[in-house]
Amino acid sequence: MQRPSTRRTFLLSTAATGVAATAGCLATGTSDEDESTPTGTPERTPPEDLDAWLEDANGYDGDTRRFGPSERPTVAVGEETDDGIAFSPVVIEVPPMTEVEWDWTGHGGQHNVVALDGTFDSGNTNAQAGTSYEFFFKEPGEYAFVSEPDDGMRGAVVVAEPPSTGYDAVDEWLADVSNFDGTVTDRTGSATATVRVGTEGNGGTFAFDPPALRVTTGSTVQWEWTGEGGGHNVTFEDADIGSGGATPEPDTAFEHTFEEAGQYRYSCLPHQGVGMKGAVIVE
Known part of the structure; x- marks a missing residue:
């Protein structure tokens, strides 16, 4: 109807x-x-x-x-x-x-x-x-x-139509993330890449920067805490990858080396409801 x-x-x-x-x-x-x-x-x-x-x-x-x-x-x-x-x-x-x-x-x-x-x-x-x-x-x-x-x-x-990267699973996951504009930060030419945890977005300092990242297999991604926005963590949806309990401490770091291609979705569990989510595309 x-x-x-x-x-x-x-x-x-x-x-x-x-x-x-x-x-x-x-x-x-x-x-x-x-x-x-x-x-x-x-x-x-x-x-x-x-x-x-x-x-x-x-x-x-x-x-x-x-x-x-x-x-x-x-x-x-x-x-x-x-x-x-x-x-x-x-x-x-x-x-x-x-x-x-x-x-x-x-x-x-x-x-x-x-x-x-x-x-x-x-x-x-x-x-x-x-x-x-x-x-x-x-x-x-x-x-x-x-x-x-x-x-x-x-x-x-x-x-407005939600931002689009061309990766359906990523677009659906990041549709409510305020600092996501459809851009995928490309680090396929580097062995390492960095994501900041607790940056401006989603009504406070509740964002990952960049929210969408592309790397190649064998690359290591490191998440670095800014110390803003309270306790954060990094927890993946469909993979046994995570930083553990939430912490507000600046200079906290967590890293993971991606050996298999795929679209990996993650969030900060305490702030997932306000849009603190990210994705790593491994090619």
Whole structure:
């Protein structure tokens, strides 16, 4: 069955449904006609420069949280930050044909979710924790959104095809890694290669650099800890290779010599959920 392009039904916990319905603060609908701007809403236009516009977003540190094709992205509405109440993550990147869900925390008073280009609109503001709003993104593009009034609660959904290396297993594994852009660092002419552990990415210093590496059989790869981002380790998915327990110590090192060709996927177990993953392609 073909999925609708919008879903404007707010979903509340069973305990809150009766209260919300009595208050009359929620509106539902699925047709394009229902996507009109609520009464009293100021007219909005998409920003010409998304990066510049996001500089005034509460809680924004310049990072984009990337999600892969098999994931269900969720954005918190009303996250408490040093800058004020925010969306969290502020910016997410998803592939086309992805449903994104916004979940209300109950913090910071009344909120809604309104796209500046009119693509989606959750309706009247609401303060009830447990409220959620969903939208199904089909087309690539940059979708800036706010909570009304726009007092720093800004965010964006970037819809784009995931980066591609031409290695299907690697692409699928690294699809949600924020510092992966489809580039494979080529070290096939060297007997050794180095990967730094705990570099900028994935919402902090939770990345391997480079995330994708290509070497030849007989090459030795060494992972070197920066000491940033807490305890990290290196654990392979389909091979009995690993550094052991997580450690935050700088100058920690782990190495392995790859004798057989293949695509080797690995992660930092404590931070795999935020995208701290990597791959070694051995040819």
